[in-house]
Each structure stands twice: as structure tokens, then as C-alpha cells.
Amino acid sequence: MQNQYWLYLIYLLASVSFIVGLKMLSGPKTARQGNFLAAGGMTLAIIGTIFLHKNEEGHLIGNYAWIFGGIAIGTIAGWLSANKVQMTAMPQMVSLFNGMGGACAGLISIVEYKHLHDTASTGAVITILLGLIIGSVSFSGSIIAYLKLQEIMKKTFRLPAQNIFTIVLLLLIVSMLVITIEMPAMFHLYLLLILSLGYGVLFVLPIGGADMPVVISLLNSFTGLAAAFGGFLYNNQVMLTGGILVGSAGTLLTILMCNAMNRSLMNVIFGSFGGGNAAAGADDGFVGTIKSTTPSDVAILMKYAQNVIIVPGYGLAVAQAQHVIHELEELLEKEGVNVRYAIHPVAGRMPGHMNVLLAESNVSYDKLVEMEQINDDFSKTDVVFVVGANDVVNPAARNNPASPIFGMPILNADKAKTVIVSKRSMGKGYAGIENELFGYDNCLMLFGDAKASIGKLVAELKEL
């Protein structure tokens, strides 16, 4: 290998920019600069590679037309899609981008295998093949996650004996891996590719409901691993550090997300949430009757309340009601009502998703209170207004061991004097289970599209 000291220096800078960037991303004040820093490091590393990288024979990079063409297409497509996407559709966008990275790693492995398989050491071949397997799983899994979140694919599929099937497929992949190492042939590689793609599909298909972000985060760390295998193969430090950083940080983030739902990762992957069977067990209907209310009644209740807590959920975002809810909040504040938002750790479809959506409509950051801080205040609250949230206020999580969400920390909305739930209809929540809160004596339903209902509520308040 020829001297490429400048390139090494660039890779070092880029690696440090990734570490510092990630660190800065974990604090609200520095997050944006952190993202810029990491992006800068990435740009530097890419440019450095194009102009300075030499292979073992000392050849510089060629095929500039193809490279710049590919970068141009990728940049334009990435820029446009990232700018065009609605904030509500962001989780699936992240998933899609993640899948692209996985596919990239898989393609590299295919080319390198063809190029190297009869000359390379066993270690290098294993590296290539592991990159292929993980990259493909990440790709097909992310695409399924995208289709599900985009609601192109609406149902959750669970094969009979899904877990056994999964284990068999895993064993097949491992044996195919050994076969491909022992008897190198492109045909074996393609079989391995198909098996891995199939595994990714099977891995995500049965998972649904609130577990989707956990899966995306996990696939995200998979792609990090795949990138790291590439770094191993090319002895490329920046790919290695970048990939491993994401792999480990992503895994930790996945576990943090599971903790927020009080579930283990194993439970999410092999558990029952998405499967219809377990959810059906909790389907024992309501105790009590559903009472519906009108915007004018709610307006009076709120105007003369001292404390109002708004519990926003994904439904609020879907109805595009984040602006009108901010208007409601301002009106009430003018009347001297103390209004706060209670943010469940998995409100929206990802942790922090709701914060982003509300911040978009200028809701002040300090009005958003996290679950642990606000949960004891519900019993002293006059009105809780639940908009488009369901599972995160379902008392079954506290008192019904048969419920699939039993044990998940919830917002104690039911403890308030009055709970008003804005909901389109009596449909079930994202997790597909009934909410016994709706049958409680202190609960009133405000049926209708969230944006329209809150709009009427605001109009009524102005007239009072």
C-alpha cells in the first residue's frame, strides 16, 4: 500500500467529526451544529476518497464520470425527498434512507465477492459475506417498515409457527454462509442474498403497532454494522469508526426506546404485540357507557379550569391539528388557564416525534412536559384534553394483566377531574386494542376530525 497520509488525516478528522457530532446531537442546544459537523466530516471524507484513495497496486480512483454521476443523482434525489417529506411521514423516510444504506453495503459485497473470491483470505471472504447478509436484511426490513408506516401495507402478517420458521431460515443462512466460504461460487452468493432478503422481510412483517420505531432503530444499527464490515474489508478507518459508532449507539438507542415502553428487545422481536392473537385476548369490551360531548360544553369546561393538560398523539399530527391546538393553548393562557402538554416517551411514532411536530407550530419548548415530570399532576388537573392519542392513556396498561400493553408506562390522564378525548370514531388505537378509559365516568368523547373539532372549540371560546 502506497502512502496516503493526507487521506489518513482526512479520515481521522472525519471520524472525530462523527464522534463529536453524535455527542452534540444528544443535547438540544448543540444538536443542529452537531449534525452540520458530521455532514462536513462526511463531505470531506468523500472528496478525500475520490481524489486521494489508492488501491493495493497504487492506482488512484478512476471512472470519475460514473462516480460523479451517481453522487449527483443521489444528492438531488436525497435532497428533494428529504425536503418534500411531511414531518408526520418522517419515520418512514428515515427507514427508507436506512434501507438505501443497507442496499449500498449489499451491492459492494456482491462486486467484491466476484472480484476477490478466489484470491482473498477466508477472513476477507467472511467479512464480505457478513456485509452482504446484514446489508440485505437491513434493506428488505427497512422497505417493509417503510411500506407499513406509509400504510401501503396495512396488515400485520404472522406465519403459523413464525418463530420456528425464523430460526430455520437463520440456520439456512448460516449453513449457506459456510457453503459459500467452502465452495466459492456466485450461485451460492445469490442464494445467500435471497435468503437474507427473505429474512429481513420475515423479521419485520409480524411487528406492528408501537414497536415500529424500535425496529427501525435496530435496522439502523444493522446498517452501521454492514458499513463497518466494509471498513474492515478495505482497511478503511472512517468507514469502520462511522459504522461501529452507529452500530453501538443505534443498539443503545434501541434499548432506550424499549425501556420507554417497559419491554425487552426480545419481547419486541419475538413478542406478541403485532400478532392478532394476543391483542384479541384483551378485546373484552367496555365497562360503563360512552358519553359524547360538544365543542361548546368543552369550551366552558376549559375556560373555567385552572389547569389543563393536553395529551397529543399521532392522530393530532395526522389531522394536521398542531397549529390549531397551539391557538387553543394561547387562548386559554390569555384566560389565565395554566396549559401544558404531556408528552409520552413514544407519543407520535417515534420518541421525540411529537416534540418535533409541536415545535413546528411554535409551541414553546418548556410547555412540553415529559411523562415522569407530569404524571403526578394529573390528579390535580381540571381538564385533560386527549387529542389523537389512545394507547398511551389506556389504564389497561396499569390494571389489566391480559392486555398486550400491560406494564407499559402510561400518562395518568384518567386521574383528572374530567378527561375529554377528541377522536374520529370509536376505532381502536395503533396497538389495535380497546381503551377502557372511554367508558369511565369522568371521560367525555368529542367525536369528529381533530382539526375541525378543535377549530370549533376555539371559535366557541372566542365567543364566550
Added chain:
Amino acid sequence: MEIINSVITFFGENIQIIYILILSIFVGIEVISKVPSALHTPLMSGANAIHGVVVIGAIIVMGHAEEGNWLAIILGFLAVILGTLNVVGGFVVTDRMLEMFKKKK
């Protein structure tokens, strides 16, 4: 036995890289261990952009593909596009999310 031997040799020859690997794992965990849950999504998205570093592998594959090796050229080209999509899309989407966290005056 032969496989085990060559794996051990591989480890021995790459010991420095293995050190980088182990240390990076701990850095990755350390760096995000104190993140507030409000930032989980942007952080995941930022990390998502960073693993787009895999595009460098794609550039290397593409850049050293011999003329006429169409499999390498076409797959490499595709890989460059997809990797760039991951990088650019990832950073832009993260920035859009973080834009929302600006302090209100």
C-alpha cells in the same frame, strides 16, 4: 480446523482494526448515553446519515472497476447512488427536524 486457523490469522493480522472496533463500540455507547427522549428521533436520523459512510466503499468499488466489467460498474454505480441518497437525505432530514427546536423569541 483450517477455517479456525485462518480466522485466527485474520484476527492477528488485523489487530489494530479490532482495537479501533472495540473502542468505537464504547465511544458509541458513551456518547449518547445521556440523551433526552425528545432527541431520540433526530439522533436516530443523524446516526442513520452517518452510516451512509458506506458510500466510500461504493466509491472505491466503482473507482477501481476495470473497463468492461459491467457487473462492477453497474452495481457500483447503483451503490454510489444509494449511498449518497442515504448521506444527503439523512443529514437534510435531520436538519429539518432540528430546525424545529430553535428557541422562540
